[in-house]
Amino acid sequence: MTAKKAALTIVDVTLRDGSHAMKHAFTEEQIRDTARGLDEAGVPYFEVSHGDGLGGSSLQYGFSAIDELKLIAAAKEVCQQAKISVLLLPGIGVKEDLEAAVTAGAEMVRVATHVTEADVSKQHIELGRKLGLKTVGFLMMAHMAPTAKLVEQAKLFEEYGAEIVYAVDSAGALLPYEVTEKIGALRQSLSIEIGFHGHNNLSLALANTLAAIDAGASYIDGSLRCLGAGSGNTQTEVMAAVLDRLGYETGVDLYKIMDVANNVVAPYMPRPQEITGGSLILGYSGVYSSFLLHAGAAAKRFQVDERDILIELGRRKAVGGQEDLIMEVAAEIARS
Amino acid sequence: MTAKKAALTIVDVTLRDGSHAMKHAFTEEQIRDTARGLDEAGVPYFEVSHGDGLGGSSLQYGFSAIDELKLIAAAKEVCQQAKISVLLLPGIGVKEDLEAAVTAGAEMVRVATHVTEADVSKQHIELGRKLGLKTVGFLMMAHMAPTAKLVEQAKLFEEYGAEIVYAVDSAGALLPYEVTEKIGALRQSLSIEIGFHGHNNLSLALANTLAAIDAGASYIDGSLRCLGAGSGNTQTEVMAAVLDRLGYETGVDLYKIMDVANNVVAPYMPRPQEITGGSLILGYSGVYSSFLLHAGAAAKRFQVDERDILIELGRRKAVGGQEDLIMEVAAEIARS
The missing domain is CATH 3.20.20.70 (Aldolase class I)
Known part of the structure; x- marks a missing residue:
């Protein structure tokens, strides 16, 4: 150049x-x-x-x-x-x-x-x-x-x-x-x-x-x-x-x-900044990182894959403050 | 899409x-x-x-x-x-x-x-x-x-x-x-x-x-x-x-x-695949990774920065097998 x-x-x-x-x-x-x-x-x-x-x-x-x-x-x-x-x-x-x-x-x-x-x-x-x-x-x-x-x-x-x-x-x-x-x-x-x-x-x-x-x-x-x-x-x-x-x-x-x-x-640094499962699915679904922990808990409670929850939240364009939506989405996935 | x-x-x-x-x-x-x-x-x-x-x-x-x-x-x-x-x-x-x-x-x-x-x-x-x-x-x-x-x-x-x-x-x-x-x-x-x-x-x-x-x-x-x-x-x-x-x-x-x-x-994995100092300078200089260890040793011996050695090797388009060149380059940098 x-x-x-x-x-x-x-x-x-x-x-x-x-x-x-x-x-x-x-x-x-x-x-x-x-x-x-x-x-x-x-x-x-x-x-x-x-x-x-x-x-x-x-x-x-x-x-x-x-x-x-x-x-x-x-x-x-x-x-x-x-x-x-x-x-x-x-x-x-x-x-x-x-x-x-x-x-x-x-x-x-x-x-x-x-x-x-x-x-x-x-x-x-x-x-x-x-x-x-x-x-x-x-x-x-x-x-x-x-x-x-x-x-x-x-x-x-x-x-x-x-x-x-x-x-x-x-x-x-x-x-x-x-x-x-x-x-x-x-x-x-x-x-x-x-x-x-x-x-x-x-x-x-x-x-x-x-x-x-x-x-x-x-x-x-x-x-x-x-x-x-x-x-x-x-x-x-x-x-x-x-x-x-x-x-x-x-x-x-x-x-x-x-x-x-x-x-x-x-x-x-407490840990290296790798692209792990959680961070990849956040980028893929377009959901902010604060949702990850909550999605993990909801996944356990409803026995579903947390990735399905995050991808559905991304589809619904969930934003910070709508953490309540996480349980709702997890319950829906469990029913379907 | x-x-x-x-x-x-x-x-x-x-x-x-x-x-x-x-x-x-x-x-x-x-x-x-x-x-x-x-x-x-x-x-x-x-x-x-x-x-x-x-x-x-x-x-x-x-x-x-x-x-x-x-x-x-x-x-x-x-x-x-x-x-x-x-x-x-x-x-x-x-x-x-x-x-x-x-x-x-x-x-x-x-x-x-x-x-x-x-x-x-x-x-x-x-x-x-x-x-x-x-x-x-x-x-x-x-x-x-x-x-x-x-x-x-x-x-x-x-x-x-x-x-x-x-x-x-x-x-x-x-x-x-x-x-x-x-x-x-x-x-x-x-x-x-x-x-x-x-x-x-x-x-x-x-x-x-x-x-x-x-x-x-x-x-x-x-x-x-x-x-x-x-x-x-x-x-x-x-x-x-x-x-x-x-x-x-x-x-x-x-x-x-x-x-x-x-x-x-x-x-x-023995360690995460981060971009560290060594790997970055290899990519920047275009030198294959096998040179890194040797360059480190040469840098120590001649009291020069290993990055200067690797960048100069890249400039000279050194390839695998030319490891002898490393000491030569290090010596030149030390003299200059």
């Missing part, structure tokens, strides 16, 4: 999406060591929050071992150039959480909503801008909406003042041709920058990221050693190597990003 | 490429259990041999714990429909090995050569046909040859009588656009069927396989839970799920292939 390619901005989510895989038990030392490595490797942005965003520490989403504001401050301490992002899901996090995160050192906020619910984000996007943050709209479970709906919702984010809008493949369910279609439509319809956040449940996180870039995305997420929910994310250091081979500018030093992945993150 | 897609033939290589990851120590019981699972899941072909093919058991390539003819016979015992393939690298395996493998139950042979050396395979291809085997040419390290050279070599295989010819991405170094170009050229230039064998060093094994299918490949390799050399292969059960989503016919039962992956193979 000789042609000069557009510059891409990598956002590393090891210290946020990885929080799921760590059962929200990151220590300040782990955060500092990882943050230092990301900073020295030239990663421009990385995210630090509870896996479910600011304020996520709770009985429902899992309590954080260490308060996330402390973790953000620990990360900030060691950064020379990298900027810290925080995730905020309106309803889980509140405006005061964002203000406190900014005091602790955050310079970017990603306001995340279900793909059909961008309208709950207006005041949070406005607050992000008012606080002087790089302000991002983050449309989760992007595979669940037809492309026209995704574009409509992304336009709401743009209208509220977001500077970037992401299509987020939370369930790792998208196939490359679908990413091409969705990101291409966003690129055509919006004037702000477009981002893509992939998961590896179908072993296509990097392929989807490359499809997104080809279709016009300029912000791309990854996590070191894939540390994240489900089968984990696009692997940051592998993405850096492949983008280098393809001739893209990311500003990331390949050896240094490999070193933080393999020498800092790998040793604290 | 509503359009009916062409049928694809999956060849599972867990019990051959996986032999590398198992240090060539498969037991008959592991072989039987895996073979039974593959057979019941409807996989049409699977490969059983030493990782380096028939006759690979040796000081240089690693001794097999159990004679591979016994392993082939154990696999054959439990198969109702699946056919057993063997790999043969002329020079490592000899014609008598192939005859013995046929007696033990093999019905397909894949004659493997370096991408520029198909001409060493003539008599083995002819023998495969004479023995009534499905006979395949297998061009390894396909990333090292320009497309025109790859096509020229594939045509030799066709001329000798091969029924299928594979482009084999042994180092996991190919990017999807390169696969599209190579497989497309093979499809245009040959009348026999085309196959693709991927490795996951750059997290693109499945993406490359999809690119190969789009460009005209009809035989595709995978291994359960990625068990194989380097970062492992395209993950068979994930490939089955994605091909199902895309509307392709493979004849493979998704739940059953998942069960053999997760209940039979995962428990005997």
Whole structure:
């Protein structure tokens, strides 16, 4: 590849999406060591929050071992150039959480909503801008909406003042041709920058990221050693190597990003991010990972295959909060 | 996807490429259990041999714990429909090995050569046909040859009588656009069927396989839970799920292939097939995995970064047998 390619901005989510895989038990030392490595490797942005965003520490989403504001401050301490992002899901996090995160050192906020619910984000996007943050709209479970709906919702984010809008493949369910279609439509319809956040449940996180870039995305997420929910994310250091081979500018030093992945993150990972039975069927059915545990319990109770339950939930487009549906579906399968 | 897609033939290589990851120590019981699972899941072909093919058991390539003819016979015992393939690298395996493998139950042979050396395979291809085997040419390290050279070599295989010819991405170094170009050229230039064998060093094994299918490949390799050399292969059960989503016919039962992956193979894997520092740099530099250990030793001796050694070896297009070059390169880097 000789042609000069557009510059891409990598956002590393090891210290946020990885929080799921760590059962929200990151220590300040782990955060500092990882943050230092990301900073020295030239990663421009990385995210630090509870896996479910600011304020996520709770009985429902899992309590954080260490308060996330402390973790953000620990990360900030060691950064020379990298900027810290925080995730905020309106309803889980509140405006005061964002203000406190900014005091602790955050310079970017990603306001995340279900793909059909961008309208709950207006005041949070406005607050992000008012606080002087790089302000991002983050449309989760992007595979669940037809492309026209995704574009409509992304336009709401743009209208509220977001500077970037992401299509987020939370369930790792998208196939490359679908990413091409969705990101291409966003690129055509919006004037702000477009981002893509992939998961590896179908072993296509990097392929989807490359499809997104080809279709016009300029912000791309990854996590070191894939540390994240489900089968984990696009692997940051592998993405850096492949983008280098393809001739893209990311500003990331390949050896240094490999070193933080393999020498800092790998040793604290509780388990490798393989594609197992559970994570594969989540990607295949397009169901979010929080359903897996409940489906397993329902499968046992009704003596049915949990995969049948998850696939049926995917067919019904079940979303977070509809966990009651799981028992209903399991009972129906048992009867049929 | 509503359009009916062409049928694809999956060849599972867990019990051959996986032999590398198992240090060539498969037991008959592991072989039987895996073979039974593959057979019941409807996989049409699977490969059983030493990782380096028939006759690979040796000081240089690693001794097999159990004679591979016994392993082939154990696999054959439990198969109702699946056919057993063997790999043969002329020079490592000899014609008598192939005859013995046929007696033990093999019905397909894949004659493997370096991408520029198909001409060493003539008599083995002819023998495969004479023995009534499905006979395949297998061009390894396909990333090292320009497309025109790859096509020229594939045509030799066709001329000798091969029924299928594979482009084999042994180092996991190919990017999807390169696969599209190579497989497309093979499809245009040959009348026999085309196959693709991927490795996951750059997290693109499945993406490359999809690119190969789009460009005209009809035989595709995978291994359960990625068990194989380097970062492992395209993950068979994930490939089955994605091909199902895309509307392709493979004849493979998704739940059953998942069960053999997760209940039979995962428990005997010595380690997960993650993309670590070593495997990533092999894919990035396009160097075969046998160089990794030697490069590590040379790096220590000359106090240089092993990644610099591997990348320089890739630049020089070093191939198996040129291990002497490693010390030379390390010494040069140390001087510069």
